[in-house]
Amino acid sequence: MSAHDSLDTAREALLIRKNLLSEKMLNMIDVAIWSYDLFSLEITIASEALTRITGYPVEKFAKFKEWESLVHEEDIPHFLEWSLTIRQGVPDQCEYRIRHASGEARWIQARVMPVLNERGEVSRYDGVVIDISSRKAMEEELHRSEQRYKSLFEFHSDIICELDLDGNVIAINPTAERITGERLLGENANFSIDDVFGADNIQLLKGYFERVMQGSSQQFEMTSRHKNGDVFHWEMKKVPIRVNNQVEGAFVICKDVTSKKSIEKALADREEQYRLIADNMTDMMGVIDNRANILFASPSCAKVLGISESFPGTSVIDYIHPGDQDRLRNDMSEIIRQKSNRLMRYRIVHANGSYIHFEALGTPVFGDDGEVNRIVFVARDISEKAKIEKELVESQARYRHSEDRYRRLVELSPVGIAIFKEDEITYINPSGMKMVGAESCGMRRETDVVKEWVHPDYHDYVRERIAATLKNGYSPPGEYQILHRNGRVIDISMTAIYDPEAASIQLMFEDITLAKQSQRTLIESEFRHYRLQASLDRFSHDLFGVMKVSQLERRLLREVREVMKTNRVSLTEVEHNEDKLCEIIETTEGCYLKIGEIRGRSYLLCIHDKPATLQITSQRVWLQTIARYVGVLFDNFLMIEDLSRELEQIAIPQVAPTWLLRLLFNLTENERKRLSQDLHDAALQEQIIWYRKLDLLMADDSITEEIREQLGRISQGLLDVVYQIRLTCNELRPPLLKEEGLVSSLEALFDFTQLRTNYSILFEAAHYIHAISEDQLIGLYRVVQEMLANATKHSFATEVRIELSSQLDRVHLRYEDNGIGMDYRKVKDSYQSIGIYGMKERVRSMGGIIDFDSTMNNGLVISVSIPAQD
Incomplete structure (x- = not known):
């Protein structure tokens, strides 16, 4: 292998490692990255985050329609609109909801970048999908919080405003405008702190605002007067707005407590009134709990009970009579059970050991749970009422027990008793029947009582009395005349009482015929005494000017003829007899009185008749009195005449010696003294006795006003006579002259x-x-x-x-x-x-x-x- 090949191999290996690393990193993040080839209609790139976001494997989205099926039905229109935009090669992002494999809705944010080829056509979509459900939930919560805050802000009954750091109003809720009547925000705003809170409160508000800016909340109250004159009472609270631990403004919450203050003032005034009433009322008022413990007692309680101790903390049962304590407990249980008022009566122990009867009204007071937790008592002293009720009960008992006895009393009463109803006598007792001469008693008399029984002269008077009884409920005693069955006229005194329950008139009447006759006799006697006394007074007064016996005789005969009502009166001298002086001697032809002895002969006052006046005792006393008075004068006149003749014979040319004058004057004074004593002991005392009898007669309620007036005039005449006799006595013999x-x-x-x-x-x-x-x-x-x-x-x-x-x-x-x-x-x-x-x-x-x-x-x-x- 050449070096060049080795280098290429190394580079490829490095590239693979980088791609694996990149893929691993993409799978680790929550952002889904995808790429969709429009020519192959395949997803060429898809991170694992896409499965985490949707809950579906990547293979489900090989077709674009499969993704569209995940879109929430409410967001499909929005999704299609967005798809149209990116198909036009315009990059765009969209937020919408999809249905997760679990069924829940999730929010995603999709960003799509269209890729164009050499011809300018969209050949691929590169996109990013982010799960924003959490953010959306936070935004939704934030939105709800904002809505709640907005509702609280705008619809709160208190004024809420937001101030910046300079104290300027940033936001204020509509309540402020409703309360103050000012346009505070928006167009035509005329907000003025001076107008709303008053210029006097500006410095106070600034002081509180400065303390809020230092980070401490402030709560206070203040009163303001609006420019229109309205007075507002505010409860103010200022809260600092902190952002990142920095004060960026303040919220001011102003609560209008004007109504609350008015209510509090009214409550305080009412409480003061109630306290004034409680402190000065005479009735006792108190509050107790369910266990009878006293929570409050008015000052009148101590006054009534005569104690000075404090009541709260004690039990009301301690002050109740032992015999009434169980009843109080039962009454309290009934008030709590029935949850209603209850009227009660007890005996309360006074400080001096006596018992006071009280009537109390218990009123339940309910707690928050609707149950009775306190009882208000208002009690008053009814000792007098209880005493009267007790006496009434005893009286009723006595009445029930003695009803038969009273019935017998009515039947046996000597006074007539009847019941008059509907113009008829429905009942009359035996005395009443006997009085009118009826045959039966206790039976209904269906007759016109006024016409049958009442004297015709009294018909109108009786009807007037009946009407007055019905109107006034009673009529005082009145005198009538009724007709007996045999025609005899009977005087009665009647009292009437109206019984509204039975709609009848109860009558009580008694026969006063004998009393009326005695009354008339007494009046005639009083008139007679008055005339006789006036005669004595007139006769004695006239004799002051009489100096001769012949004048005295003429005056005596005239007075006797006038008083005795006869002209056959004379004075006669007869041989001496043994008759007593001034004693009336009856004869077949009349009577005579010996007045005195004259030179061995008896001097008689003779009445040659038997007048009816002579049979009256007072007339006979008068005749004896005037005869005794004249007899004394006769003796004096005769003695004076004899002495005068003797003096004339002895010493006609001479003046009377002083010893004779003293003798004559002494004789005169002695006779004056004796006559004064006789008038005082006989005539004066007799007049006083008759005056007192007349005074007692005038006090009798059964006599009429007319007769009472006549008796009053007679009484005054008697007083005048008494006064004149006393004057005469004083002139005859001055009282206490020597003393x-x-x-x-x-x-x-x-x-x-x-x-x-x-x-x-x-x-x-x-x-x-x-x-x-x-x-x-x-x-x-x-x-x-x-x-x-x-x-x-x-x-x-x-x-x-x-x-x-x-x-x-x-x-x-x-x-x-x-x-x-x-x-x-x-x-x-x-x-x-x-x-x-x-x-x-x-x-x-x-x-x-x-x-x-x-x-x-x-x-x-x-x-x-x-x-x-x-």
Whole structure:
């Protein structure tokens, strides 16, 4: 072998080794390399990667149609279009899916390089096939992630925007435009941070942005006011965008929490209101768990129970009466089981050891699982209600037990009881039947009750009372007249009550005929007493001006005739008899009274008739009283006449001695004293007794208003008579004159006088120091009385001055008025001079002197001076 051949052999061997190495390397990579000869229609080169990519051996692809059969049916149009391009000799690549031998779809990337021959015709295809299924899967996942991100970005309810490193908005979702109403991106964008978040918040946003750019997320809240005045509350979160561990911008998530803040504020306000209510309510409110542990208790709980301890952490059962604890547990179990409200009643232990009755409403509170996990209690004190209910139950029990007893009581009641319904008496007890003279009781009376039983004069009144009872539910006691079956008129008092349940009127009536008769009798008696007392008062007043026995006799006869209603009255002197003074002696022709004894003969008041008035006790008492009064005056007048005649005979030209004057005045005072005592002990006390009886009668509810008014006028008249008798007693004998002294008695006299006169009295007694005798005390008092009587009747004065003083051993009394005065010489013998004469004689009886100083229209001055004697 030549060297040249050896060299060629070596080269061939090297080439074979290189080809094997190249083939081995091609088979090791995942890229399939192939070559297809169009003239031989064979694959001249195919790497093993083609089998790994398709799952088929290379021989399957000897025909081009075999490869076309692997193409995914959805990608065939795209594949044919691509095949047409490369057939035209244009190099191209295409990505499509094929069916792997396992049946799964795989993505491949095919690159084909057409090879042209010398004639410019495509003679071969050289191509590369790469399995890009993994890349396609990654791209698909990336695409889905982008879609999710886009959906999250565009449809998120919060504002999301992307900022670059300078804080410029790169992207922002549509929610921002919906919330703010601003066009933020795209055409006609008018985005302004100042407008959206407010100029006051710009520096705050910049500060947070700078911290985000340093790599830390920021979360904060802020409030902004839009330029249109709307207020927004935001929850802001800024997150840095990191790329390759470098911050390249930031995401800003802005959540509009305006509604949330409004709700939170409303909830806070509502919570404050509830807390205010809970803190100030009087009812107890609390929350317990399923084991009865107290979670919350209102302040009212401590107030009601009288304790200051904290309730949370304790059990509500600890505060319940031992007898009610099991019932509370059962009620709680029912609330949890039925999941509904429950009204309960318990007794709660107070701090002082007593028990309080409570009514509580338990309301379940549900957890997330729909089960009851808490119970809200609202309780109130019903101790009074429980007490009333207990009493009501006991009362009902008593009523049931005593119904028969009440029925018997109604049947046996002396008061008439009836039921009136639909214009008929449906029931009437025996007393009522007896009252109207009916024959049976307890039976329905189908009759017109008003016409049959009620007196015709009361028909309209009864119908009005029935209508008033139906309207008001009751009518107070009223008086009617009904007709007995025998025609007798009966007075009744009736009360009516309407029963709405039975639609009937219950009547209670009693016979007041005797009471009415007694009432009329009493009224007549009161009128009679009033007339008799007025007669006594008038008679005693008229006798003040009587000075002779003949005048007294005429006045007595006139008064007796008027009061006793008879003209056959006379005064007669008879021989002395043993009849008692002022005792009425009945005779066949009439009656007589011994008034007194005159010179051994009996002086009688005779009534020659038997008038009906004489049978009335009060009339007889009046006759005895006036006879006793006249008898006293007779004795005095006769004694005075006898003494006067004796004096005239003894010393006609002489002045009466002072001892005689003192005697006469003493006799007069004694008679005044005795008469005052008689009036006080007899007439006055009798009037007071009758006034009190009349007052009790007026308080009786059964009398009518008309009669009550008449009795009121009679009562006032009795008071006037009582007052006049007391005045008369005081004038006859001044009360406590000796005990109180002259000054105090005169002051009382002046006070009383000024109530009845129109002039003022100025009294001065600062210089009075003497203590005088009882006769002088009474004498000066009578003199002052006469002075005031003269001022009242004659002086027409507006001011009276009286001065009482002591000088050495004498007592001085000075009277002065500013009246019309008088001519003393002219009135000396006139009727007016009687009072002046009386004063002079009074002063002379005390050994004193009196002086008058007056002229017409210049007032009157009277000066009295008496010796001071103990």
